[in-house]
Amino acid sequence: MTVLADLTFSAVALSAVYFLAASGLSLIYGLMDVLNFAHGLFMTLGAYAAWDLTTHLTSTLSAPLNFAVGVVAAILAGAVVAGLTELWLIRPLYGRPISQILVTIGLDLAAVGLLLGGFGSNSLSMPVPLWLFEATHWGSLNLPNADFVALIAGVVVLVGLEWFLRRTRYGIIIRAGVENRDMVRALGVDVGRAFTLVFVLGGAMAGLAGLLNSVVFSGDLVSPLQGDGLLIFAFIVVVIGGLGSIRGSAVAALLVGVVQDFSNYYLGTHPGMAEIGNLSVVLLLAVVLEWRPRGLFGGTL
Amino acid sequence: MSARRGSLVLGGVLVALLALVPLAGWHIPWVLPSTVNVLNATGTLEVLALCFIFAGVALGYDVLFGYTGLLSLGPVTFFGTGVYVFDIALTRWGWSLAAALAATLVVTLVLALVLGAIALRVGGIAFAMVTLAFAQAFYYLVEDNPHNLTGGDTGLALASSRLPGLLSGAVSNTRSLYWLALVYLVLVGAVVRVVLNSATGRVLVAVRENEQRVEVLGLRPFGFKLVAFTLSSLVAAGGGIVYILLIGTAVPSAVASITLTLSILVMVVLGGPGSAWGPVVGAFVYVYLQQYLLKVAAEPSFASLPAVARVPLSQPQFLLGALFVLFVLFVPGGFAGAVARARARRASRRPAAPAIRGDT
Amino acid sequence: MSTAIDITDLHVTIGGSHILQGVSLQVASGEVVALLGRNGVGKTTTLRALMGLVPRSGAVRVGDQDVTRWPPHRIARLGVAYVPEDRDVFSALTVGENLRLAEQVAAPNYDGVYELFPELRQRTRQRAGTLSGGQQQMVAVARALLNEWPVLVVDEPSKGLAPRLVSELTDVLARVSATTTMLVVEQNLAVVRRLAQRVVVLDHGVVVHLGPVADLEDAGLMRQLLGVSA
Numbered sequence: 001m002t003v004l005a006d007l008t009f010s011a012v013a014l015s016a017v018y019f020l021a022a023s024g025l026s027l028i029y030g031l032m033d034v035l036n037f038a039h040g041l042f043m044t045l046g047a048y049a050a051w052d053l054t055t056h057l058t059s060t061l062s063a064p065l066n067f068a069v070g071v072v073a074a075i076l077a078g079a080v081v082a083g084l085t086e087l088w089l090i091r092p093l094y095g096r097p098i099s100q101i102l103v104t105i106g107l108d109l110a111a112v113g114l115l116l117g118g119f120g121s122n123s124l125s126m127p128v129p130l131w132l133f134e135a136t137h138w139g140s141l142n143l144p145n146a147d148f149v150a151l152i153a154g155v156v157v158l159v160g161l162e163w164f165l166r167r168t169r170y171g172i173i174i175r176a177g178v179e180n181r182d183m184v185r186a187l188g189v190d191v192g193r194a195f196t197l198v199f200v201l202g203g204a205m206a207g208l209a210g211l212l213n214s215v216v217f218s219g220d221l222v223s224p225l226q227g228d229g230l231l232i233f234a235f236i237v238v239v240i241g242g243l244g245s246i247r248g249s250a251v252a253a254l255l256v257g258v259v260q261d262f263s264n265y266y267l268g269t270h271p272g273m274a275e276i277g278n279l280s281v282v283l284l285l286a287v288v289l290e291w292r293p294r295g296l297f298g299g300t301l
Numbered sequence: 302m303s304a305r306r307g308s309l310v311l312g313g314v315l316v317a318l319l320a321l322v323p324l325a326g327w328h329i330p331w332v333l334p335s336t337v338n339v340l341n342a343t344g345t346l347e348v349l350a351l352c353f354i355f356a357g358v359a360l361g362y363d364v365l366f367g368y369t370g371l372l373s374l375g376p377v378t379f380f381g382t383g384v385y386v387f388d389i390a391l392t393r394w395g396w397s398l399a400a401a402l403a404a405t406l407v408v409t410l411v412l413a414l415v416l417g418a419i420a421l422r423v424g425g426i427a428f429a430m431v432t433l434a435f436a437q438a439f440y441y442l443v444e445d446n447p448h449n450l451t452g453g454d455t456g457l458a459l460a461s462s463r464l465p466g467l468l469s470g471a472v473s474n475t476r477s478l479y480w481l482a483l484v485y486l487v488l489v490g491a492v493v494r495v496v497l498n499s500a501t502g503r504v505l506v507a508v509r510e511n512e513q514r515v516e517v518l519g520l521r522p523f524g525f526k527l528v529a530f531t532l533s534s535l536v537a538a539g540g541g542i543v544y545i546l547l548i549g550t551a552v553p554s555a556v557a558s559i560t561l562t563l564s565i566l567v568m569v570v571l572g573g574p575g576s577a578w579g580p581v582v583g584a585f586v587y588v589y590l591q592q593y594l595l596k597v598a599a600e601p602s603f604a605s606l607p608a609v610a611r612v613p614l615s616q617p618q619f620l621l622g623a624l625f626v627l628f629v630l631f632v633p634g635g636f637a638g639a640v641a642r643a644r645a646r647r648a649s650r651r652p653a654a655p656a657i658r659g660d661t
Numbered sequence: 662m663s664t665a666i667d668i669t670d671l672h673v674t675i676g677g678s679h680i681l682q683g684v685s686l687q688v689a690s691g692e693v694v695a696l697l698g699r700n701g702v703g704k705t706t707t708l709r710a711l712m713g714l715v716p717r718s719g720a721v722r723v724g725d726q727d728v729t730r731w732p733p734h735r736i737a738r739l740g741v742a743y744v745p746e747d748r749d750v751f752s753a754l755t756v757g758e759n760l761r762l763a764e765q766v767a768a769p770n771y772d773g774v775y776e777l778f779p780e781l782r783q784r785t786r787q788r789a790g791t792l793s794g795g796q797q798q799m800v801a802v803a804r805a806l807l808n809e810w811p812v813l814v815v816d817e818p819s820k821g822l823a824p825r826l827v828s829e830l831t832d833v834l835a836r837v838s839a840t841t842t843m844l845v846v847e848q849n850l851a852v853v854r855r856l857a858q859r860v861v862v863l864d865h866g867v868v869v870h871l872g873p874v875a876d877l878e879d880a881g882l883m884r885q886l887l888g889v890s891a
């Protein structure tokens with residue numbers, strides 16, 4: 001029973017990171033039909049920005065404050081790079097969806113190459129408060145604090161995103177644009193600004209996801225390829241949830257996180273099954289697509 | 302017709318010249334990808350052989366991407382299948398060359414038909430995602446080293462004892478492997494040409510242009526898409542076989558990772574999707590530049606450059622990625638598109654068709 | 662009288678088919694022009710091209726501006742309201758959100774819109790996708806009237822509506838036409854007679870007839886142009 005609860009908790013924390021990575025991807029696709037391969041880069045850059053600032057400030061700031069600075073840095077780095085990507089690379093290619101996908105692939109290759117050149121392929125360690133390594137004991141339960149942080153971040157972003165999409169004018173524009181971009185334009189709305197905005201939002205969430213991925217699941221290590229690894233799962237979450245659906249992403253992230261964690265725990269220790277968690281996620285994707293080719297929530301926000 | 306014959310003759314002359322390269326011990330400074338500045342040095346021959354292999358794979362991939370209009374993110378699945386099935390059959394099971402080839406062919410065929418049939422149930426971006434997921438599943442499987450078959454991350458060296466002497470991995474055999482790779486490319490080029498010029502090839506292009514219109518004509522696009530998928534998979538597996546013969550070791554990060562898929566896509570887009578020779582040129586530029594840049598970055602004088610120049614220049618992935626971005630932005634249709642536009646301008650006719658059809 | 666909409670030699674090619682092959686038509690300000698033609702001749706495409714929603718060549722002018730190369734949102738903001746075919750409302754959005762999305766002026770005329778469609782007032786929180794077809798058409802028209810723009814472009818307002826609703830909607834459009842220039846695509850000739858001063862008939866991507874609305878009474882001409890007996 002305790003094992004089950006512990007396992008569920010860590011699975012949900014993993015899901016929270018998947019959700020952060022996937023929801024921006026899903027919004028970008030839903031609104032603009034752009035499959036953004038540079039999303040992994042935004043995650044990696046978020047983690048590196050946090051690493052850079054926290055390592056240099058570690059002697060001047062208290063540990064919690066330093067970590068908070070890292071979080072802000074990750075979010076800002078993801079947002080800024082994503083916004084510039086939209087303005088400089090995606091915008092000149094409006095109306096050419098395949099070229100837009102290709103340009104994000106090229107950007108990812110080039111920038112990750114640069115990171116590999118600058119930082120090497122080895123992982124770097126980020127200073128984080130020791131508190132993150134500890135666990136909160138709840139009766140017989142043993143809940144890692146890092147998982148709490150991921151979970152809270154995921155919930156806050158989900159609630160904030162829902163509020164933004166439902167209550168603000170730009171949120172309404174984005175939801176309407178996912179349904180019918182042309183009609184939004186014909187009402188006199190400049191959808192281009194919404195395009196930049198979803199990139200900025202998606203990049204911010206990706207930056208945060210990259211940092212949390214390092215802190216919660218990679219033992220505080222950042223590496224140039226971490227975002228691309230996470231991106232694959234984010235893609236799978238987006239497709240299972242239905243392209244363009246935030247709630248779909250949330251549900252699919254839970255599903256993927258739970259399936260992955262549980263199969264890893266119960267099957268992954270058998271010889272030759274170290275990758276069973278990843279494999280079962282792919283299997284889950286195949287099953288969902290056979291059953292519902294447009295994903296669980298395909299078509300609605 | 303005469304234009305086609307002209308390009309056939311040109312291709313034939315090029316192939317003949319390339320076939321003679323292993324015999325030419327010319328000293329050429331600077332431009333060779335090997336540290337030995339001799340044209341038929343082993344290092345140079347190996348790089349050229351890699352160019353042939355990926356040119357073939359890119360041609361096969363373009364049947365699917367450029368001609369049929371399907372963005373697959375899974376060519377690596379079949380390249381990797383070629384590499385591993387062939388390698389395992391020879392190395393782990395000690396089969397004969399013929400048996401290993403037959404096994405690779407059968408496994409690839411079955412896998413392509415099954416995965417293709419599943420993935421082609423969806424179209425567009427979902428197709429890209431499903432093929433990507435299958436490719437990742439393949440990668441995890443290989444990395445997992447089930448029953449100690451694939452060697453996991455450590456890799457699986459090809460045992461050459463069951464191979465005829467000329468093909469065994471010895472350095473002295475680079476020359477024959479070079480010719481083998483060239484034969485593979487010529488063969489792929491011929492098969493792809495024949496298929497694309499046939500009635501089937503015309504239907505593939507029609508599927509790309511307007512799938513509904515094909516249905517209206519009473520044809521089932523699904524079957525034709527599956528043919529394109531299977532053909533490009535078989536070509537990729539063939540490339541995998543020649544690759545493992547040439548390189549001698551199968552490592553997941555080199556033959557099964559998404560990086561390789563993206564590289565193939567980059568080659569095709571640089572050269573020009575949906576054109577007869579574009580993917581070949583793209584593959585040559587990509588592979589050659591990659592290897593050449595690695596050589597340059599390893600030179601002693603390179604270390605004395607300031608970091609701002611050294612870091613980016615030492616990373617082929619950065620330079621090729623940046624080149625790719627520039628091509629997507631400013632050279633639609635890649636090399637083939639640029640040549641077509643130049644020709645059209647000279648003939649002062651209307652500009653060529655859009656670069657990637659369906660990209661509007 | 663000045664020209665509100667001036668379309669000259671408009672060509673549209675989509676997916677290899679040449680759908681509009683040189684359409685020219687003018688709408689003077691204050692005037693109501695009906696665009697007629699059989700199914701599939703390019704009426705909707707003409708309106709979409711006017712709004713900048715499909716790639717086009719030729720010349721499109723709105724007022725004294727050449728908008729041929731403008732994006733749709735700039736054309737709309739010149740004061741061109743658009744009611745698309747098949748009441749293209751955003752089904753995942755509520756009625757209120759559909760209207761809010763259309764707000765483009767400082768003081769949108771909600772009172773006027775609710776006076777014309779009292780039903781919508783109670784349904785602002787209902788999802789547009791769950792409305793009846795007629796109610797959806799009201800949302801689509803309300804959205805276009807909210808800003809009180811000088812030009813209104815409407816694509817088949819009566820399509821698929823019950824006769825009573827058609828006459829109600831026609832009343833609304835007739836009231837609006839007193840202050841608004843209109844270009845309306847309509848198959849229902851009774852509606853056309855009530856609203857329009859002039860008719861333009863399209864066939865296979867070209868204009869085949871221009872004339873006063875009285876031309877509708879020429880049965881022979883109508884049978885030849887529209888395949889109907891008026």
Ligand SMILES: Nc1ncnc2c1ncn2[C@@H]1O[C@H](COP(=O)(O)OP(=O)(O)OP(=O)(O)O)[C@@H](O)[C@H]1O
Binds near residue numbers: 676
């Ligand atoms: N996106 C498109 N792709 C391909 N063909 C199109 C497209 N849009 C319109 N067409 C074709 O262009 C022609 C004109 O279409 P349009 O919708 O303008 O006709 P219409 O006059 O409005 O017809 P209706 O009275 O039925 O609404 C039709 O033959 C239609 O099939």
Ligand SMILES: [Mg+2]
Binds near residue numbers: 746
């Ligand atoms: Mg119509």
